[in-house]
Amino acid sequence: MPTHGSLTKSGKVRSQTPKLEARQRTFPIPKVSAREKYRKRFTLKRRAGQNWVIR
Numbered sequence: 001m002p003t004h005g006s007l008t009k010s011g012k013v014r015s016q017t018p019k020l021e022a023r024q025r026t027f028p029i030p031k032v033s034a035r036e037k038y039r040k041r042f043t044l045k046r047r048a049g050q051n052w053v054i055r
Contacts, residue, residue, distance in 0.1 A: 040046045
């Protein structure tokens with residue numbers, strides 16, 4: 001299968017792109033939020049509308 005460019009030039013653009021620092025998360029990691037939802041719904045037996053939290 002023919003390529004659309006020489007393999008000697010592969011990675012050229014990525015190596016030229018400046019490195020950026022990672023941004024801070026403004027929301028919890030999905031795994032953490034899913035675990036918290038599981039805890040509220042099944043462990044504490046909460047239903048919709050019961051927003052009070054006991055830790």
